[in-house]
Amino acid sequence: MIRLIVFPFxxxxxxxxxVAAQDFSLSDTLQTLESPFKASSQTDxxxxxxDFQAEFRQSSHIASIDRSQRGEGSVRFKFLxxxxxxxxxxxxxxEYRAPTVQEIxxxxxxxxxxxxxxxxxxxxxISRLQEQQGQNPVTFxxxxxxxxxxxxxxxxxxxxxxxxxxxxxxxxxQASQYIDxxxxxxxxxxxxxxxxxxxxxxxxxxxxxxxxxxxxxxxEIYFLKxxxxxxxxxxxxxxxxxxxVEVVSPSExxxxx
Numbered sequence: 141m142i143r144l145i146v147f148p149f150x151x152x153x154x155x156x157x158x159v160a161a162q163d164f165s166l167s168d169t170l171q172t173l174e175s176p177f178k179a180s181s182q183t184d185x186x187x188x189x190x191d192f193q194a195e196f197r198q199s200s201h202i203a204s205i206d207r208s209q210r211g212e213g214s215v216r217f218k219f220l221x222x223x224x225x226x227x228x229x230x231x232x233x234x235e236y237r238a239p240t241v242q243e244i245x246x247x248x249x250x251x252x253x254x255x256x257x258x259x260x261x262x263x264x265x266i267s268r269l270q271e272q273q274g275q276n277p278v279t280f281x282x283x284x285x286x287x288x289x290x291x292x293x294x295x296x297x298x299x300x301x302x303x304x305x306x307x308x309x310x311x312x313x314q315a316s317q318y319i320d321x322x323x324x325x326x327x328x329x330x331x332x333x334x335x336x337x338x339x340x341x342x343x344x345x346x347x348x349x350x351x352x353x354x355x356x357x358x359x360e361i362y363f364l365k366x367x368x369x370x371x372x373x374x375x376x377x378x379x380x381x382x383x384x385v386e387v388v389s390p391s392e393x394x395x396x397x
Contacts, residue, residue, distance in 0.1 A: 164306045164328070164331045164332075164335070165335075166293070166294070166295060166308075168331055168334055168335050169306045169308060169326050169331050170287070170288060170293055170308065171334060171340070172326060172327075172330050172331045172333075172334040172340055172345050173284065173287060173308070173324065173326055173345050173346070174284060174285055174286070174287055174288065175187070175285075175334070175339065175340035176188055176189040176284075176340040176341075176342065176345065177189060177219065177284035177285035178285035178286075187339055187340050187341055187342065188342075189219070189342055189344065189368050189369065190218070190219055190368075190369050190371070191216070191217060191218040191219065191368065191369060191370060191371065191372055192216070192217050192344055192366055192367065192368045192369075192370075193214070193215065193216045193217075193366070193367050193370060193372065194214070194215055194344075194363045194364060194365060194366040194367070195212070195213075195214055195215075195363075195364040195365045196212065196213060196214070196215050196361050196362060196363055196364065197210070197211070197212045197361070197362045197364065198210065198211040198212065198213075198359065198360065198361050198362075199211075199359075199360045200357070200358065200359045200360075201357060201358045201359075202357055203355060203356035203357050203358075204355065204356075204357075209239055210238070210239065211236055211237075211238050211239050212236070212237055212238050213234065213235045213236040213237045213238070214234075214235050214237075215232065215233065215234050215235070215363075216232065216233045216372055216376060216377075217230060217231070217232045217281060217282075218230070218231045218232075218372055218374070218376075218377060219231075220248065228285075229248035230246075230248060230281070230282035230283075231246060231247050231248045231374065231377035232244070232245070232246050232281070232282070232377065233245045233246075233376055233377055240255075240257060241256050241257070242254060242255050242256070243379070245377060245378070245379040246266055246377065247374070247377045247378045248266065248377070249265070249266055249267075250263060250264070250265065250266060251263070251264050251265075251266045252379035252381075254379065254381075254385070259384060259385050259386060260385065260386045260387075260388060261379065261381050261385055261386070261387050261388070262388055262389070262390050263387050263388070263389065264389065264390045280319075280322070280349075280351075287310065289313075290312065290313060291310035291311060291312055291313060291322065292310070292311050292313060293308055293309070293310050294308070294309050295307070295308065295309065296308055296309040296323050297309070301325050301347075303328070304328055305325050305326060305327060305328045305347055306325070306326050306328060306331060307323055307324070307325045307326070308323065308324045308325075308326065309321060309322075309323055310322040310323070310324065316354075317353075317354065318351075318353060319351055319352070319353060320352045320353055320354045321352050322349065322350070322351050322352070323349065323350040323352075324346060324348075324349050324350075325346070325347040325348045325349075326345050326346065326347065327343060327344070327345050327346070327347055329343060330343040330344070330345040331345075342368050342369060344363070344366040344368055346363060347362070347363060348360060348361060348362045348363065349361050
């Protein structure tokens with residue numbers, strides 16, 4: 141009985157030591173980030189992330205007035221395969237509790253941006269955003285399986301956070317009005333698992349993202365209490381405007397997020 145207890149304990153210690161000492165390669169880090177979300181891979185092996193839900197904290201800085209603002213809420217994503225789309229279909233629901241209550245919801249075809257205090261919801265065709273896939277903060281997480289297609293990828297500076305998690309710097313391959321560069325901090329435990337097994341598991345690989353736009357504004361998002369493959373119902377990703385809420389089309393200036 142003692143041996144049965146000690147053996148897994150030693151394995152855990154070995155894995156912890158590997159995580160602490162691993163000198164991660166850029167290729168392994170990128171593969172750890174992309175592989176769980178590829179629409180056509182690992183479907184049968186149990187290594188694919190089909191959906192996730194998390195709490196998030198957001199910190200935004202507006203460069204022109206040197207002002208920062210904090211926000212928080214919850215997010216859900218569900219990824220569905222689609223033969224006509226390389227990234228499949230991504231459904232999502234961002235629910236902000238602060239600094240103001242708002243929702244950004246998509247069923248993969250329509251996107252709704254709801255501001256309760258304005259009694260208004262902006263409704264648009266998601267295909268407009270998909271034309272800029274990977275270059276718009278709203279759609280970035282929808283294309284995780286093909287980041288290297290949409291971005292050039294290198295190490296960030298510094299290339300590790302304070303806990304030793306690797307950090308990547310991504311630049312859009314095509315000029316974007318939304319993103320100048322993007323930094324992603326990847327879980328070192330997820331990268332270590334990929335390095336050892338040669339395949340991604342279901343550890344959620346993203347710890348945080350930081351989006352910098354051409355105007356110098358910055359938006360950082362930290363993911364907390366992440367759960368994967370909970371099979372949320374599709375109805376969660378459809379928005380029904382409450383009674384009295386005006387439905388409008390997006391303006392020429394964009395959606396404002």
